[in-house]
Amino acid sequence: MKNIKKVVYLVLCICLFICGCGSKTKVDEKETTVPQKEEKKLKIVDLSSKTRPYAVMINNHPSARVNHAGLQDAYIVYELIVEGGMTRYMALFKDVDTSKIGSIRSSRHYFLDYALENDAIYVHWGWSPQAQKDISSLKINNINGLSYENKYFYRDKTLKVAYEHTGFSTMEMLKKAATDLNYRTTTDKDLLLNYSVDEIDLSNKENAEVANNVSISYSSSVKTSYVYDSEAKVYKRFVNGKEHTDGVTKKQYTAKNIITYKVNNSTITGDDKGRQDFYNTGSGKGYYITDGYAVPINWKKDSRSSQTVYTYLDGTEIKVNDGNTYIQIQPTSQTLTISE
Numbered sequence: 089m090k091n092i093k094k095v096v097y098l099v100l101c102i103c104l105f106i107c108g109c110g111s112k113t114k115v116d117e118k119e120t121t122v123p124q125k126e127e128k129k130l131k132i133v134d135l136s137s138k139t140r141p142y143a144v145m146i147n148n149h150p151s152a153r154v155n156h157a158g159l160q161d162a163y164i165v166y167e168l169i170v171e172g173g174m175t176r177y178m179a180l181f182k183d184v185d186t187s188k189i190g191s192i193r194s195s196r197h198y199f200l201d202y203a204l205e206n207d208a209i210y211v212h213w214g215w216s217p218q219a220q221k222d223i224s225s226l227k228i229n230n231i232n233g234l235s236y237e238n239k240y241f242y243r244d245k246t247l248k249v250a251y252e253h254t255g256f257s258t259m260e261m262l263k264k265a266a267t268d269l270n271y272r273t274t275t276d277k278d279l280l281l282n283y284s285v286d287e288i289d290l291s292n293k294e295n296a297e298v299a300n301n302v303s304i305s306y307s308s309s310v311k312t313s314y315v316y317d318s319e320a321k322v323y324k325r326f327v328n329g330k331e332h333t334d335g336v337t338k339k340q341y342t343a344k345n346i347i348t349y350k351v352n353n354s355t356i357t358g359d360d361k362g363r364q365d366f367y368n369t370g371s372g373k374g375y376y377i378t379d380g381y382a383v384p385i386n387w388k389k390d391s392r393s394s395q396t397v398y399t400y401l402d403g404t405e406i407k408v409n410d411g412n413t414y415i416q417i418q419p420t421s422q423t424l425t426i427s428e
Contacts, residue, residue: 128285130410132163132344135283139183140275142262143208146177147193148310152253153327155244155335158189160342164280166202166415169353171362173307178202181259188336190256192233192241195219198366200228202415204393207277209266213241213255216363218356226392229271231262240265280395281345284407290381294401299375299382303425304348304416312416314346316380322411323377344411347398349374349387350420368417374398375426378409382426 146159148167159165162179170176178199181189194214200222203210213233215223223230233241233255240261243254266273290296302314302323314323322342325332331340352367371388376398385406389396398406418424 130283130285132283132410132412133279134183135279137183138274138276140266140271140273141180141182141206141208142211142259142266143199143203143206144179144181144189144211144257144262145193145195145199145213146179146189147191147253147255148175148177148327149193149253151249152191152193153332155191155247155249155253156332156341157191157256157334157336158186160334160337160339160412161186162412164206164413164415166199166417167306167312168196168199168366168417169306169364169419170196171355171359171364173309175306175310175312180206180208181262184259186259188256188258189262190244191253192255192257193252195223195230196363197222198364198368200226201366201368201389201392203228205389205395206280207275209262209271209273211257211262216361218363229266229269231265231269233257236265278395281398281413282405282407283410285410288378288407288409290376290378290383293381293383296381296383297426298380298428299377299426300380301425301427302346302348302377302382303423304418305422305424306418307422314343314377317342318380321379325414342412343414344378345408345413346377346416347374347385347408347413348377348416348418348424349385350418350422350424353419375424376406376408377426 159179161184162181164180166178167175176193192213195212196216197218210228210230212230231240241255241257244256247254300316304312311328313326316323322344323346325341325343333340349372353364356363356365369389369391371386374385374387375382376385384401386399387396400406
């Protein structure tokens with residue numbers, strides 16, 4: 089009888105041991121489960137967003153420049169020549185709530201090409217005769233400060249500058265304008281640029297060169313330049329040797345990406361203001377600059393409304409780093425300097 093009890097006891101112990109091991113194994117399995125990595129997302133734009141962008145004409149007269157507002161929120165900014173050797177910017181905003189944008193200035197017809205290639209709602213305060221004609225014939229959705237001052241635009245009367253340099257708006261105002269004017273507020277058009285969530289290293293690309301300093305001349309009156317900040321991994325922006333700063337935040341503007349190339353321009357015959365024509369359809373060469381390096385690229389634009397395509401020399405379309413981009417389009421007569 090005692091032997092039977094011992095056998096039963098041993099069997100029970102073995103069962104308990106086996107059950108214990110099984111439980112432990114299950115616990116171990118739970119403990120060693122590797123959590124899934126969170127998918128990286130772009131910061132500069134939301135790739136899933138169908139929101140239509142707004143393309144805002146920005147005044148770059150010296151009197152207006154010190155009061156620039158909101159440009160750091162733009163995901164792309166174009167800089168092009170206008171009459172008198174001056175330049176203007178066209179800043180693209182998408183899915184942001186910028187509370188002050190400007191100062192806003194009048195349209196020039198060739199800026200429309202870049203609004204079209206981004207399927208953007210075009211924002212301006214006045215227009216040249218050429219731009220007025222093209223906005224009408226091309227049926228461009230536009231919001232004009234001449235028509236909507238004190239409704240979708242306002243004057244900042246605290247600024248000690250000429251009246252024409254005091255026009256501003258907000259994203260809230262512009263969104264309301266688009267709704268009130270029954271403009272389409274969504275888009276099926278792809279973004280102009282291809283963005284990478286992983287940092288792009290240009291140093292190993294063909295013909296790459298160190299680009300810690302970039303100088304882009306537009307005329308004897310305007311020279312845009314950049315200095316690379318290796319800690320922040322952005323380019324600090326300067327105009328005519330002075331820091332280009334925001335009038336609200338007082339911070340210097342920066343760029344993650346710079347695309348620069350040249351196109352022909354000429355003065356329009358008979359235009360008493362010296363307004364320009366701009367020959368930007370076709371193809372040519374330029375540079376893509378980011379993270380302290382520059383590489384040569386090709387650009388191609390087939391028509392006014394088609395998107396400009398930027399490719400490496402091997403024909404592969406470029407990807408840009410996650411961040412804002414300045415597209416600097418120079419007159420062919422002007423100089424570009426890239427150096428260490």
